Amino acid sequence: MKKRRISVFMFIDALGWEIVKKHHFMEELLPFRNKVEMQFGYSCTAIPTILTGERPEVHKHLSFYYYNPEESPFKSFKVLKFLPGSIFDRWRFRHLFSKVIAKAYRYTGYFEMYAMPFERLPYFDYIEKRDLFVPGGLLPVPNLADKLEEFGLRYHISNWRLTEEQNIQSLIEDVKKGSIDFGFLYTAAMDGLLHRVTREGQEVQQKLDWYAEHIYTLWQEMQNSYDEYNLIVISDHGMTTLTETVDAKKIVEALPLKFGKDYVAVYDSTMIHFWYFNDEARKAILKVIPTIPFSHLLNIEEKKRYGIDFKDNMYGEDIVLMDAGVQIAPSDMGRNTLPGMHGFAPEHEDSYASFLSSSKVEVEPQWVGDYFRVMLKEIERISGNPSL
Numbered sequence: 110m111k112k113r114r115i116s117v118f119m120f121i122d123a124l125g126w127e128i129v130k131k132h133h134f135m136e137e138l139l140p141f142r143n144k145v146e147m148q149f150g151y152s153c154t155a156i157p158t159i160l161t162g163e164r165p166e167v168h169k170h171l172s173f174y175y176y177n178p179e180e181s182p183f184k185s186f187k188v189l190k191f192l193p194g195s196i197f198d199r200w201r202f203r204h205l206f207s208k209v210i211a212k213a214y215r216y217t218g219y220f221e222m223y224a225m226p227f228e229r230l231p232y233f234d235y236i237e238k239r240d241l242f243v244p245g246g247l248l249p250v251p252n253l254a255d256k257l258e259e260f261g262l263r264y265h266i267s268n269w270r271l272t273e274e275q276n277i278q279s280l281i282e283d284v285k286k287g288s289i290d291f292g293f294l295y296t297a298a299m300d301g302l303l304h305r306v307t308r309e310g311q312e313v314q315q316k317l318d319w320y321a322e323h324i325y326t327l328w329q330e331m332q333n334s335y336d337e338y339n340l341i342v343i344s345d346h347g348m349t350t351l352t353e354t355v356d357a358k359k360i361v362e363a364l365p366l367k368f369g370k371d372y373v374a375v376y377d378s379t380m381i382h383f384w385y386f387n388d389e390a391r392k393a394i395l396k397v398i399p400t401i402p403f404s405h406l407l408n409i410e411e412k413k414r415y416g417i418d419f420k421d422n423m424y425g426e427d428i429v430l431m432d433a434g435v436q437i438a439p440s441d442m443g444r445n446t447l448p449g450m451h452g453f454a455p456e457h458e459d460s461y462a463s464f465l466s467s468s469k470v471e472v473e474p475q476w477v478g479d480y481f482r483v484m485l486k487e488i489e490r491i492s493g494n495p496s497l
């Protein structure tokens with residue numbers, strides 16, 4: 110009889126290497142462990158990287174917003190500037206309005222306007238319009254689901270819209286039935302917790318225990334239903350505790366330049382993206398950048414190393430990165446800082462991600478994009494068809 114095989118990859122957002130090390134997370138069940146370099150960017154950069162094994166230059170996801178007024182889904186917002194701004198500043202209103210837009214345009218991805226001022230939205234397009242996890246979600250680049258379809262495996266990929274508890278239960282049900290060969294379990298609550306309490310928070314151990322309990326249950330069911338099984342926990346980055354706050358917007362906007370006419374900028378929590386429309390603006394901004402405290406302008410070597418050297422400058426002609434621990438506030442992501450943040454230099458200790466496996470893998474990951482190669486090896490092994 111043919112052996113029943115399964116491989117499950119469980120993604121825990123923000124389960125950094127420093128956290129895993131400090132709390133000795135699941136050392137017995139998952140003894141094959143690697144400290145993994147994160148992808149420069151945020152979770153919206155890391156997920157496409159993990160699902161394709163490619164750098165942002167290739168899969169095109171770096172930040173949510175990029176300059177593209179011709180195709181901006183917010184084009185019609187120009188008429189809204191006459192309405193009182195206070196309505197649009199309320200997070201609840203923005204969240205509901207984001208849902209309305211997503212529905213109107215039939216977006217299936219994670220669509221959220223965050224704190225980008227309304228009058229600035231018409232300059233920008235939004236990258237995550239499609240569900241990244243389903244077949245064709247990152248086309249023209251093939252993603253994990255495309256590969257699973259190609260190899261003809263029966264698979265379960267979590268629905269990111271559900272709670273992590275629902276996603277864990279849903280995968281366990283399929284494992285019990287023995288109806289799948291491959292599982293990708295998505296959980297994201299750890300990220301929210303760490304943003305709120307930092308990696309030093311009391312609640313962290315409790316949350317890790319909660320994950321451990323569910324992982325043991327999953328492992329038990331894999332043992333019951335399959336002859337060969339492999340369980341791997343992966344993460345995208347760690348969490349860095351807030352050290353300083355910088356009002357970078359105020360510094361740039363003190364210049365005698367007009368937003369939209371001379372330049373545009375996107376202020377993420379840990380980086381700024383600039384597009385210049387004339388030489389004076391370029392000169393003035395490049396002169397003011399060194400005065401933004403605890404930050405530096407990314408040079409071409411860094412852009413190349415991080416895989417963000419976009420030939421068309423899709424995410425800005427220049428990118429300023431804050432030092433680890435320093436957050437921009439207010440930013441286009443939020444008005445206030447958070448106790449913990451990620452999106453700093455990948456080389457910083459708190460940035461590193463984790464790879465924890467129940468058995469030794471053929472390709473040991475160095476960078477989060479290598480997870481895709483590990484998953485591909487598993488897919489080939491389970492399907493018994495390495496030549497596809």
Ligand SMILES: [Zn+2]
Pocket residue numbers: 123152300301304451
């Ligand atoms: Zn996060």
